[in-house]
Each structure stands twice: as structure tokens, then as C-alpha cells.
Amino acid sequence: MTHGAMTGNAGPQRAPRWGWWHRQRPVTRKSLRAGLLLLITGIVAVTAGVFTASATSSLGPHMAQYSTSVDHEVRLDLGPLGAVILDSPLPWPLGVTVVVKEIPAELASVATNPVTGLADDLAAYAQVFSQPEAAITDASRALVSDALGRTILVWSALLLVIAAARYASRGLLRREVGLALRQRGVVPIAVTLVCAVVALQAVAVARQPQLAGHTITALAGTPVEGLRMTGRMGQLVHTYGSIVLDVYEDNERFYDTVAANLHDAYDADAEPRRPDLLPLPSPEPEGEETTEDDPAGEEPEGDETADEAAGGPEGDETADEEGAAPTGAAEPTPTAGQPLPRLREPEGVTALLVSDLHCNVGMARVIAAAAERSGADLLIDAGDVVMSGTSVESYCVNAFAAALPDDLPAVVATGNHDSVTTADQLADAGYAVLDGRIIDVAGVRLLGDTDPTLTAVGEGTSPEREESAREMGERLADVACEARDEGDGVDMLVVHNPVAALDALERGCAPLTLSGHWHRREGPEVHGLGVRYVSSSAAGAVSSAPTIGPLQGTAEMTVLRVDPESGNPLSYRIIQITPAAEVALGPWYAFPRHVPDPDPVIGPGGDLLPATPEDE
Numbered sequence: 001m002t003h004g005a006m007t008g009n010a011g012p013q014r015a016p017r018w019g020w021w022h023r024q025r026p027v028t029r030k031s032l033r034a035g036l037l038l039l040i041t042g043i044v045a046v047t048a049g050v051f052t053a054s055a056t057s058s059l060g061p062h063m064a065q066y067s068t069s070v071d072h073e074v075r076l077d078l079g080p081l082g083a084v085i086l087d088s089p090l091p092w093p094l095g096v097t098v099v100v101k102e103i104p105a106e107l108a109s110v111a112t113n114p115v116t117g118l119a120d121d122l123a124a125y126a127q128v129f130s131q132p133e134a135a136i137t138d139a140s141r142a143l144v145s146d147a148l149g150r151t152i153l154v155w156s157a158l159l160l161v162i163a164a165a166r167y168a169s170r171g172l173l174r175r176e177v178g179l180a181l182r183q184r185g186v187v188p189i190a191v192t193l194v195c196a197v198v199a200l201q202a203v204a205v206a207r208q209p210q211l212a213g214h215t216i217t218a219l220a221g222t223p224v225e226g227l228r229m230t231g232r233m234g235q236l237v238h239t240y241g242s243i244v245l246d247v248y249e250d251n252e253r254f255y256d257t258v259a260a261n262l263h264d265a266y267d268a269d270a271e272p273r274r275p276d277l278l279p280l281p282s283p284e285p286e287g288e289e290t291t292e293d294d295p296a297g298e299e300p301e302g303d304e305t306a307d308e309a310a311g312g313p314e315g316d317e318t319a320d321e322e323g324a325a326p327t328g329a330a331e332p333t334p335t336a337g338q339p340l341p342r343l344r345e346p347e348g349v350t351a352l353l354v355s356d357l358h359c360n361v362g363m364a365r366v367i368a369a370a371a372e373r374s375g376a377d378l379l380i381d382a383g384d385v386v387m388s389g390t391s392v393e394s395y396c397v398n399a400f401a402a403a404l405p406d407d408l409p410a411v412v413a414t415g416n417h418d419s420v421t422t423a424d425q426l427a428d429a430g431y432a433v434l435d436g437r438i439i440d441v442a443g444v445r446l447l448g449d450t451d452p453t454l455t456a457v458g459e460g461t462s463p464e465r466e467e468s469a470r471e472m473g474e475r476l477a478d479v480a481c482e483a484r485d486e487g488d489g490v491d492m493l494v495v496h497n498p499v500a501a502l503d504a505l506e507r508g509c510a511p512l513t514l515s516g517h518w519h520r521r522e523g524p525e526v527h528g529l530g531v532r533y534v535s536s537s538a539a540g541a542v543s544s545a546p547t548i549g550p551l552q553g554t555a556e557m558t559v560l561r562v563d564p565e566s567g568n569p570l571s572y573r574i575i576q577i578t579p580a581a582e583v584a585l586g587p588w589y590a591f592p593r594h595v596p597d598p599d600p601v602i603g604p605g606g607d608l609l610p611a612t613p614e615d616e
Helices: 003-007 026-051 114-130 132-168 173-182 186-207 231-267 304-310 361-374 391-403 420-428 469-485 498-506
Strands: 054-059 062-069 073-077 083-087 095-100 277-279 342-344 349-354 378-381 410-412 439-441 444-448 453-456 460-463 492-494 512-515 522-527 530-534 555-562 569-577 583-585
Touching (some): 026 132, 054 391, 062 391, 231 583, 361 391, 361 555, 469 498, 498 522
Parallel strands (some): 378 410, 444 492, 492 512, 512 530
Antiparallel strands (some): 277 342, 349 555, 439 444, 453 460, 522 530, 555 569, 569 583
């Protein structure tokens, strides 16, 4: 008997098919298998999540349903009016289908003249065309969020199924799968099933109608160049699209001119960022003229028609409470023969104050230019960013936020035209939304809160929480006074409604309060034991006129400076923009002292030093 027969060897043993694999340690092989499993299931999950994502969001003033597609087009379905088509900016073959729905009732302004109403709508669409990125920012976030959620769900489901299968096979899943694949007909059936699924998807994509539509040549050179429309509406817009383009170009041209004029005004200014010398005490800049309906300068009673049209001076049940300001304070005069001293201002923090923008996104570039040229360390918005607090007005919030420099912090106290939804949108856009707590921004301690009421176009004013403006002011005053007593008080109280600032001023817990709401400038003036300043509208909001489009009234922004060491306000100037696109930089003024100080503290070189409690 031969040796081979005795040992039972029939011949040389075959080498393993995957020699490299079998040379690895068991732990390494398990890790590689687990990684490969995660990769394959992850790819499947991401594909499923991306291609099935959908979200409800806004498209300009409309509600809309967004969903992903694979035709590499952005298609806006307008129902019986046809469709709007754009080439998709997403990687091939991804596209987006948008089913455009209604405009919320809160945005349907009440116009006595239907032609005026149509003109307002036309201006609103022109604004959307001027800021298309802002109009779809929220929708993009919503789609990404939905795709991520679906991906996690599918991935988790796949891993759970695999884990359950391993448990059922007592850890021998690979062996069971291998035995199953060796059965006759299993592999062909599996391949056929996969090919059928892929073919069905390909047929569905191929059967999608390829809509050519009319290319709207009038929109050439705009951010929506190349837009195509189908149906009868496409023919109309193709024929009369120049009207939309004229509105869009007028709006763009106006605000480009304003921004250029603002730069020119700063170029010609001897003290663009801070005053070298300033008078003390400050002369009051002339306030806006009162009207026959407002002879005493009191806050007007509620005018729903004016408020609906453009966010004009709003009524409030607290409007007649103590503290409604006169329109102009008496200008202080020096003692005979004693000229006002010229003192040097100490270093401070610069803030740009805006209020009552009411969705005029054309002002976004102007605000950004003012922030840049004034050297602003922070932006303060005293509220009423939008018109009715609806979810579709997110494009206004996004347009304002996108225009600001990336490194400029922005703080907002939302107004009565802003809702809880608006506050969330502002926070998502990067604003610090004041919520009743003290925050430190750029070295300045600020306190404020969202307005307790909501005024929607066509709906009037209703409470958003069980608190009036006056009660909110009392609560904020308690917070400010407690902080002051602990030795670290607030530098500014920012609230939309000036009524909410009264208690803190009277108790001496805030050296400076900033507000909006009245659409006219008041102060700055000594009130109680502090200084009150009410900003006019930065969108030129006037009664019975829209705030979108070119300015209907004079817009105002305020550059103000605060000493971060003492918290005392130092100086301010007004930026005025007229409906003729003219820009005027007002002179620098010193803020009034909340306690008369006949003997200002002057340091070496004529510097004005912050007052100490002993000095006051």
C-alpha cells in the first residue's frame, strides 16, 4: 500500500480562492464585513431617502409642496395655469417638483382698488425674483431634513432586518444565505427581480412628460434667466413678461441707487464711524411733523385699514397709557454767553438700529452697506420684520439675513407683525432673538422680549400669550433691576412697543431703551431715570401704502454708540433715505444724560469720561 493510499491523500490540496482574505485575523475580517455591510446599506438608505424626500414649505408668498425628482429640472406645477420650468442646480439626475398652492389669507391685503391690489402682488413677485435664493432657502432645508430623516429610517430598518435574520439563523446568516444561493433557480430569480425593479423605475422616469414650454426672453439677465412656462399662462407671460421685468428692474435700480448714494455720503463724511468731537448736551434733531389726525403726538388709535395696507402706525390697547411720547422735545439752549463745550468721545461699541422693515427686502442691501460703512459691531432690529407672521414670509427673513456680513451679530426683539413662527425663522437664520433673558453681544448687555400680540393683515390684532405690553415691561424691569442690584445691569432694553419700556425707565433699571412700532422717530429724550429712543421705520412705512417696492416714505436707520465699560449711551446719528433715493447722514449728537450734569467729567486732552454714581 502506498503512502498516499495509507494517508488518504488523493493529491495536492487546493489553495484558498481568496488567499489575502484568509490570511487576515478573524477580528479584521469581522470588522471589514461589518464596514462593508454598513456601506452597502447606507448607500441604499441614502438613495431611498434622497429620491423620496418631500416637504411643505413656502415659495415667495405661496404655500408649496416640494418633492425630489429625477428629471434634472425644477418644475413648478401651477395647476391649470401650466408649469414653470428651470434647469436644476442639483447634481444629475436630481430635480425638484414644486406644487404651488394658495397664498395664505393673512397676506391677501384688503385693497379698495383691485388694480392697486394687483400692482402690489406684482411688486411682491418682483421682490421674489430679486431674491430667489432667499425664497427657497427654507424649502431646501426642509427637503434636506426630510431626506436625512428618511435615510436614517431606511438605514435603521435594514440593519434591524439583518440583525433579526442573524438572530433567527443563530449567527449563521452568511452560511444560510450561501446555501440558499446554491439552490437551483435562486440566483436567476434574484437577478430578474432586481432588473425588474430598476426597469420599472427607468420606465417611470422615461414616461414623465418632457415639457418644453415658452422661454421667457424678457427675463434674460435676471436671476431667473432661462425660465420656461407651459400652457396659456406661458404664452401670456411670454408676451407680457416685460411688465414684470419693468417692475423688477425699477425695484433693483432704485435700491442699487440708494446703496451707491449711501457709499457716496460716507465717502464725503469727515466723521464716518465715530465723532471726534461732539456737543454736550445734545441738541435734539427735528422730529417728523405731526399730522392733523395726530396733533398732540400721541400714538394713534388702531387703524385697521392703514395697518393692513402696509403696517402703518398700529393701534394697541395700551396706546393711551402713560408714556405716549410727544413728537418733539424742546431743544436745550446754552446759558447766554456760554457756548456748548466740545468734548472727545471715548471708544465704544457701534450698533446699527433698524425697525419696522415689513418685508421690504430691497432694503437688505442698503442695511448691509450701512453696517459696513458705519463700522457696526452689531445690528439691532426693533421688530416687525415681516407683515403677518406667516410661514411663507420666511423669504423676507432669509433675504435680510443673507445680506448681512457673516461676522456681524444680529439681535432682534420681534414685533406685533412677527409671530412665534417668525421668531423661530429669525433664530434659524442666525439672529439672537431676545426672549426675556439678558444676553451679551459685542460687549453690550441687552435685554428684551418678543411682542405679546400678533397683528395679521386682514385679521386685526390678537394676543399671542397671556400678557400685555405693559405687563411684559414690568417683568423685564424686574429682570433689569435685579441685574443692576447684583452689580451687572443691562446696557440696553430693546422692545418693539415703547409702552413695554416705561417701567424700566421709571425705575432706573435701563440707561437706554430702544423701540419701534410708531413709524416715527421720538427722542432720544430723558424719560424717568433713563433715555428713551423710538426709531422710525427703516422701510419708509407709511399709512395706506405698501412697504415693498421703492420707498413710499422716508426710511431711517440709526447708528449709535455705547460705552461698554459704564453702559452709558454715548452718541448717535440718523441715516435718512427719501423716496427720491437721496441719502443724508445726520450730524453726530451726544445722547442726553438721564440726570442733568452741569459739570461734565473731562479727562486729559478734553476726553469726555463716563459719569460715575458719585458724579450723578
